[in-house]
Amino acid sequence: MSNSFAFRGYPSGKKPFKKLLVAAMLWFFGRAIQAGARVDKAIAKEFSDLPEGFSFSLEVIPDGPGMVVGKDKKGKVKFLGMNLHNQEITLRMRIKNMSAAFLLFTLQEGNAISAARNRLIIDGDIGHACAAIRVLEIVEVYLLPKVLARLALKRYPNWNIANKIWGRIAIYVRAVAGV
Amino acid sequence: MNFPVYYEFFCGARIIAGHDGLERIPLLLEELGVANPIILTDKGVVGAGLLAIVLASLRSEMRDVTVFDDIPPDSDILVVNRIAREYKKNACDSIIAVGGGSVIDTAKGVNALVSEDESDLFNLKGAGRIKRQLKPFIAMPTTSGTGSEATLVAVVKDNEKKVKCIFTSVFLQPNIAILDSRMTLTLPPAVTAATGMDALTHAMEAYYCLQKNPISDSHALLAVELISQNLLKIMENPHDKEGRLNLAIASNLAGIAFANSMVGMVHTLGHSFGAVCGVPHGVCMAVLLPYGLEYNMHKKSKEIGQLLLPLVGVEEYQKTPFRLRGERVVSIIREMNSSLNKITEGKHPLRFKDILGRDGRQLIREEDLATVAKVARNDGSIFMNPEELNYEDLLMVATASFAGNPLDVKQIKKG
Amino acid sequence: MLVHSDFYAPVKIIAGEGAMDNIAVELSSLDSCKPLVIAPSGTATIIRDLVCAFGETGMEIGVFSHVTGKPTLADVKNIHEIYTSRGFDGIIAVGGGKVVHLAKIANIAASSSPEILRQFLADEKIPLPQLNPLVILSGLIIDGYECSKYAIFSDKRYESPSLIPKMVIVDKYALSGVFSPEVALSSALVMICALDDYLTEKHSFFSRAYTNSLFGLLIAAVDKARKPGKWKLPLANSLSLTGFLLSNNGGGWGYQLAQALAAKKEKSTGECACALLPHLLELAFERCGEEMGRMLMPILDVDSVDEVKAVLLATYHKIAQEAGVEGINLSINNSEGEEMIASIMLEGSAKADCSRLMVRLSS
Numbered sequence: 001m002s003n004s005f006a007f008r009g010y011p012s013g014k015k016p017f018k019k020l021l022v023a024a025m026l027w028f029f030g031r032a033i034q035a036g037a038r039v040d041k042a043i044a045k046e047f048s049d050l051p052e053g054f055s056f057s058l059e060v061i062p063d064g065p066g067m068v069v070g071k072d073k074k075g076k077v078k079f080l081g082m083n084l085h086n087q088e089i090t091l092r093m094r095i096k097n098m099s100a101a102f103l104l105f106t107l108q109e110g111n112a113i114s115a116a117r118n119r120l121i122i123d124g125d126i127g128h129a130c131a132a133i134r135v136l137e138i139v140e141v142y143l144l145p146k147v148l149a150r151l152a153l154k155r156y157p158n159w160n161i162a163n164k165i166w167g168r169i170a171i172y173v174r175a176v177a178g179v
Numbered sequence: 180m181n182f183p184v185y186y187e188f189f190c191g192a193r194i195i196a197g198h199d200g201l202e203r204i205p206l207l208l209e210e211l212g213v214a215n216p217i218i219l220t221d222k223g224v225v226g227a228g229l230l231a232i233v234l235a236s237l238r239s240e241m242r243d244v245t246v247f248d249d250i251p252p253d254s255d256i257l258v259v260n261r262i263a264r265e266y267k268k269n270a271c272d273s274i275i276a277v278g279g280g281s282v283i284d285t286a287k288g289v290n291a292l293v294s295e296d297e298s299d300l301f302n303l304k305g306a307g308r309i310k311r312q313l314k315p316f317i318a319m320p321t322t323s324g325t326g327s328e329a330t331l332v333a334v335v336k337d338n339e340k341k342v343k344c345i346f347t348s349v350f351l352q353p354n355i356a357i358l359d360s361r362m363t364l365t366l367p368p369a370v371t372a373a374t375g376m377d378a379l380t381h382a383m384e385a386y387y388c389l390q391k392n393p394i395s396d397s398h399a400l401l402a403v404e405l406i407s408q409n410l411l412k413i414m415e416n417p418h419d420k421e422g423r424l425n426l427a428i429a430s431n432l433a434g435i436a437f438a439n440s441m442v443g444m445v446h447t448l449g450h451s452f453g454a455v456c457g458v459p460h461g462v463c464m465a466v467l468l469p470y471g472l473e474y475n476m477h478k479k480s481k482e483i484g485q486l487l488l489p490l491v492g493v494e495e496y497q498k499t500p501f502r503l504r505g506e507r508v509v510s511i512i513r514e515m516n517s518s519l520n521k522i523t524e525g526k527h528p529l530r531f532k533d534i535l536g537r538d539g540r541q542l543i544r545e546e547d548l549a550t551v552a553k554v555a556r557n558d559g560s561i562f563m564n565p566e567e568l569n570y571e572d573l574l575m576v577a578t579a580s581f582a583g584n585p586l587d588v589k590q591i592k593k594g
Numbered sequence: 595m596l597v598h599s600d601f602y603a604p605v606k607i608i609a610g611e612g613a614m615d616n617i618a619v620e621l622s623s624l625d626s627c628k629p630l631v632i633a634p635s636g637t638a639t640i641i642r643d644l645v646c647a648f649g650e651t652g653m654e655i656g657v658f659s660h661v662t663g664k665p666t667l668a669d670v671k672n673i674h675e676i677y678t679s680r681g682f683d684g685i686i687a688v689g690g691g692k693v694v695h696l697a698k699i700a701n702i703a704a705s706s707s708p709e710i711l712r713q714f715l716a717d718e719k720i721p722l723p724q725l726n727p728l729v730i731l732s733g734l735i736i737d738g739y740e741c742s743k744y745a746i747f748s749d750k751r752y753e754s755p756s757l758i759p760k761m762v763i764v765d766k767y768a769l770s771g772v773f774s775p776e777v778a779l780s781s782a783l784v785m786i787c788a789l790d791d792y793l794t795e796k797h798s799f800f801s802r803a804y805t806n807s808l809f810g811l812l813i814a815a816v817d818k819a820r821k822p823g824k825w826k827l828p829l830a831n832s833l834s835l836t837g838f839l840l841s842n843n844g845g846g847w848g849y850q851l852a853q854a855l856a857a858k859k860e861k862s863t864g865e866c867a868c869a870l871l872p873h874l875l876e877l878a879f880e881r882c883g884e885e886m887g888r889m890l891m892p893i894l895d896v897d898s899v900d901e902v903k904a905v906l907l908a909t910y911h912k913i914a915q916e917a918g919v920e921g922i923n924l925s926i927n928n929s930e931g932e933e934m935i936a937s938i939m940l941e942g943s944a945k946a947d948c949s950r951l952m953v954r955l956s957s
Contacts, residue, residue: 006660007676012618012648019650061619062651098649099615115562116389116441117185117612121619123305126345127557134556155567155594182814182828185610190603194800197598212721310625312724349606349623393831393893394607397806400892401799428799435803485892493888493899 018102023065023082025105026058028175029139030067030079035174036139037077039167043138046131047077056091056132059084060101061121079178091124091132107144110152111137142171186392188439190329191352192318196428198420200359201236204275204317207355208241211315213273217245217266219286220277224248224321227365233277233319245269254281255336256344259288259300266293273315276353277362279374280325280460283318287333287351290316300335301344309348318353321362323426324374324461326381326434328356358431360424368414369526371426372519373461375410378402378430379512380445380464380471385436387475387482388443388563395440398432404489405429411515414522443564445471448577451555456543458534465519466531469512470576471564472505473586477593478565480505487511509585530583548577567594599798602755603838605741609764609831614644614731617686617763618651624727624760626684630656630677630704632697633688640688643767644731656682665696665747670703670711677704684726687759688768689733690740690780690833698745698757701728714752722756729761731768732830734777737863738787738849741837758841762834769826773819778917779864780833783849784812785913786867787836789874790846792882795943801842802889808835809906810893816909819916847948848874850938858934859924868919871910873951879903881947926956 036043047054050071059066068080068089080087095101100119103109111133114120122129141149141157142164150156195203208216220230225248234242247262266274266289276286292300294313303309318328333346366374382402385395406429413422448470449463472483484504488496490511499507519527528534536542543551552573555561561568572592579586608616621629633641637659645655658673676682677700685704687697703711705726713720730740737746743758744751771777791797791805815829839846845853848870855866878886886906887899894905914920926934931952940948 006658006672008657008659009680010645010655010657012651012653012655013642013646015646015649060650096619097612097615097647099612099647103612112389112562117610118187119612121306122559125342126559130557130559130561133562153567153594154565155592158592182811182831183610185612187606187608189606191606192604193600193602195600196798196800199598210721307619307623310623393810393828394804394807394835397810397889397893398803400806400889401803405799432799432803485895488888488892493884493891496891497898 015098018098019065022060022098022101022105026065026067027082029058029136030069030082031175031178032139032143032171033069033135034077034079035171035179036135036142038174039170040138040142043135044077046135047071048075050128050131051090054090054128055080055088056093056124056128057084057089058093058095058136060095060098091122091128093129093132094121094123095119096121107148107151110154112154139171142168183392186390188392188394189331189349190435190438191349192328192356193354194356194358194431196358196424196431198360198424200357201233201319201361203357204233204236205238205241207317208273208315211273211354213315214241215244215269215271216273216275216317217247217262217269217271218275218277219250219262219282219289220246220248221250221252221279221282222248224278224282227321229277229321229362229365232361233275245271250278250282250285252281253336253338254285255338256288256300257338258285259292259335262289263292273317275317275319277319277321279320279322280327283320283325283327283353284333284335286316286318288335288346290314291333291346291351301337304344304346306347309346309350311350313350316353317355317357319357319359319362320427320430322366322370322374323363323423323430324377326378326430326437328353329431329434330438332438356431358424358427360420360427363423363427364418364420366417368417369523370461371413371417372410372523372527373459373465374430375406375426376465376468376516376519377461378426378433379406379410380468381433381437381442382406382429383468383486384442384445384471385433385440386486387472387479387565388441389565390440390563391482392440395436399436399440400486400489402429402433402436403486405432407490411518411522414519441563442560443471444474444561444568444576446560447555447558447564447568448551448573448580450558450560451551452531452543452577455551455554456547457536458531458542462528462534465516466528466580467576469509469516470580470586472509472512473588474572474576474591475565476505476509477591483508531581532583543581545581548574548581551577566591599800601798601800601842603741603804603841605759605834605838606761607764607831607834608761610827611766613763614647614765614767615649617644617729618648618653620761620763621684621727621729624684626727628654628656628682629684629686629729630658630673630682631686631688632661632673632693632700633657633659634693635660635662637688640731640768640770644686644688656680661693661696663692665692665699669696670700673700674703674708684729686729686731688731690730690736694730694740694759695745695747697728698759699747699752701725702756714754715747718752718754722754725756727760729763730759732762732764732834734769734771734780734826734830734833736780736783736833736836738783738833738836738840741834742841744840764827764830764834766823766826769830773825773916775917777829778913779862779868781812781816781829781913782864782867782871782917783852784808784832784836785871785910786848786852786874787839787846788812789871789878790843790848791839792878792886793848793874793944793947794843794846796843801839804835804838806889806893808832808839809890811835813894813905813909816912819912847938847940847944851934851948851951854934854937855924855926858930861924864917865919865922866924868914868917869922869924869955870951871914873954875906875910877947877951924955926952928956931956
């Protein structure tokens with residue numbers, strides 16, 4: 001059997017559908033975190049405890065998509081866009097591949113489960129990562145109906161319903177408007 | 180058997196266990212193709228006469244090898260840099276680490292620095308930056324507890340900047356771990372007790388936390404059995420070589436289990452008590468283990484109940500009704516701690532309140548507990564605990580373990 | 595139990611949902627960014643999924659397929675030429691058995707030099723240099739050597755720690771097919787390897803831990819053999835662990851006996867394993883039934899030693915039934931039995947056990 005018959009080269013197979021959905025979810029999450037920091041005291045407190053100039057990314061290996069959220073000089077929390085290259089990022093949370101990111105963002109795997117399955121690589125201070133994940137979890141409670149958020153969390157928080165609903169509306173409106 | 184949806188497992192070190200494990204070193208060095216190791220250790224190991232035993236096991240022409248015996252308990256980047264300079268100056272080609280967690284972690288850092296072409300170790304921090312085989316590295320643990328000879332992680336501190344850097348790579352694991360009974364034979368009773376309970380905690384948390392898997396499970400069960408059969412026996416008869424070796428093996432099995440399954444809240448709070456108040460790690464584990472079991476019981480009663488079997492054997496396990504097995508495990512751990520407390524004449528504490536500092540004063544004050552709970556929130560092990568832990572939960576457990584009261588089940592919020 | 599022990603199984607296991615998707619990250623952690631896939635013919639679907647798993651990495655993947663018969667030097671030459679001329683830096687072997695043996699041998703030539711391979715084939719004692727990573731994408735039909743330090747080439751078994759693969763990936767998308775008789779025979783080999791650990795005096799706590807996991811995985815798999823999709827992952831996992839045990843004990847006496855019988859009776863090792871299993875199980879129950887029970891109770895989630903024994907027996911019966919060899923009789927006469935025992939060079943209690951077993955087989 002000749003080499004040419006037994007051997008073939010392939011380019012890696014891309015996953016455009018998953019990539020699009022993950023990118024959209026990341027974009028919305030980034031804006032929702034910015035909104036959450038204005039609406040929810042616990043999120044604001046988490047950010048105020050983080051060092052000045054702190055920023056974190058949630059991104060997919062090898063080259064995105066990814067989103068960056070950070071504190072500006074005045075301590076205001078901002079969604080810093082989807083560009084992973086031209087800014088300094090204090091903490092990078094990198095999802096190992098597009099399929100894992102898809103599982104996470106379609107809530108087929110909760111945050112803790114995703115971590116237990118080694119889907120995430122943390123580059124940076126673990127303490128900061130703990131804070132960032134707590135922020136993500138609070139945002140999830142606001143954004144998602146209880147049946148879905150329960151899948152993502154170990155324990156669904158026992159919040160005042162009125163506050164939760166007002167917070168949810170405020171975060172959705174702000175996230176869509178980008179303020 | 181529950182097959183997890185996904186898991187990873189790795190133990191890259193060759194494990195050699197025996198009463199004369201050290202005698203294999205010359206041959207092992209030859210197999211690794213090296214002839215000029217640097218031996219890394221600390222003053223405690225030298226003082227206990229263990230370095231002399233290791234040196235005696237080397238071939239005569241190697242007896243004047245480079246030795247660095249000044250690794251402090253809170254080793255940091257400066258120590259790593261100093262050792263790396265020694266390594267290069269003496270044209271060493273391999274590393275032998277003889278000691279506990281601090282020595283082995285430092286050796287991992289040194290190995291990364293001397294093997295990779297880096298001037299600053301911190302450039303390699305994070306996960307997976309080290310991608311190549313490092314220099315040959317043999318580890319000889321001198322405590323039966325930390326299991327750091329089995330982990331893929333090195334923690335190196337920068338005491339000046341007060342940051343802790345974590346390095347993860349399959350290549351950080353030693354090539355060979357040698358478990359020799361002589362290395363732990365002279366361990367003082369209180370240290371034997373604390374490190375034994377540390378290993379037991381590794382095994383138990385690996386068995387009921389979120390990353391458990393079919394291979395870590397069997398390592399954990401075997402470790403629990405060996406510890407329960409040997410720890411108290413050794414405390415009564417410290418010169419029992421067989422028991423010492425079994426405990427060293429148990430510690431390694433537990434290390435392999437938790438390196439692949441991670442640990443939970445006993446470590447979350449334990450690390451924090453260590454960082455905030457300076458309590459030795461093993462002591463924290465011993466005090467907190469029953470609380471970790473109690474806190475997670477409602478979610479993991481089956482797994483925790485199964486741990487009763489390696490603790491008490493088949494007959495008693497079968498006699499204990501299913502629903503009481505978990506609680507029985509908790510009470511056995513408390514009984515073990517009490518026995519260790521009696522044998523060490525109080526040096527093995529039962530609650531944080533009783534721990535005394537070097538100056539003889541109470542080490543932890545009640546007002547420290549809030550800080551302990553706050554710091555604990557930022558410990559990575561919190562993710563792998565089956566039940567959620569927020570500040571209030573952590574404070575509740577810290578307070579109970581300070582006073583030595585069992586957890587009030589009603590106060591545990593169930594997710 | 596032997597406390598003086600030496601155990602080595604440095605293979606990273608990556609198993610379950612999304613395992614294959616991690617392949618690019620895992621290869622890159624081993625410093626490989628251009629892998630060559632070596633696959634048997636008829637694996638086009640698996641190769642498509644594998645290539646797809648590299649996703650957005652932009653990596654170029656080479657595939658050398660159509661590995662059919664026993665690996666030959668010509669295959670090794672071809673792979674070496676492709677590997678070096680196109681700059682590959684790692685090998686992924688798809689499946690088990692022949693393909694993995696070929697990949698192991700070819701990797702010596704490809705990542706060091708043909709000269710070193712020649713020397714190694716002439717004298718396996720020569721130390722091999724550090725080789726580029728070899729990753730196995732596990733299949734369901736194996737010979738047990740995949741994750742071990744052994745490679746079989748030109749009917750000879752070569753050994754070197756450098757032949758141990760760096761990683762095994764167990765993913766349902768690479769596990770196609772049903773619980774066929776061939777798969778059942780692979781399972782029989784796994785079971786015999788696990789029993790060997792309980793029957794040999796040479797085991798250590800470390801081999802025991804893997805053995806217990808192996809029993810758990812195998813039993814879980816065989817129990818669900820008729821439920822599509824449920825048995826493949828645990829089974830493929832147990833197949834990987836078999837290599838760990840073989841690496842460290844060179845094959846216990848049960849496994850060696852099965853091999854010797856296979857050569858003598860012109861049957862497969864799996865069939866001979868099936869013939870030996872009921873006797874080996876009985877022997878193990880006699881010898882260390884309580885210990886086996888105690889170790890396996892929590893793993894099998896049962897409540898008594900007797901239940902463990904019952905589960906083990908049921909597993910054997912199901913394997914034999916699925917393999918279509920239940921009640922297989924190898925019709926061995928006394929002199930053949932003695933010849934077998936002599937050929938595997940046993941000592942002490944193993945020799946006595948083996949003799950008893952041969953008497954039973956020949957009666």
